[in-house]
Amino acid sequence: MENDDNKTRTTVRIQGQTYNVVSEEQAAHVKTVAKYIDDKMDELKKRNPYLDTTKLSVLTALNIADDYLKLKRDIEGE
Numbered sequence: 001m002e003n004d005d006n007k008t009r010t011t012v013r014i015q016g017q018t019y020n021v022v023s024e025e026q027a028a029h030v031k032t033v034a035k036y037i038d039d040k041m042d043e044l045k046k047r048n049p050y051l052d053t054t055k056l057s058v059l060t061a062l063n064i065a066d067d068y069l070k071l072k073r074d075i076e077g078e
Helices: 027-047 053-076
Strands: 008-014 017-023
Touching (some): 017 027
Antiparallel strands (some): 008 017
């Protein structure tokens, strides 16, 4: 559903929780991002089954940020 600000509200599920995301991106893109995050969290949870949700979320963010910064460095040729 689109509003006057050209933003789309998309409902996604990550780790069994529902989130309503408001974004200028298309719903398909938001769902792809959410699935990527959910998959990364599943991957980490399999290796560390006793992590609580907060720690799992922080570790997932650290892993994604690490991947991003390595790719950015490679692209920029540093």
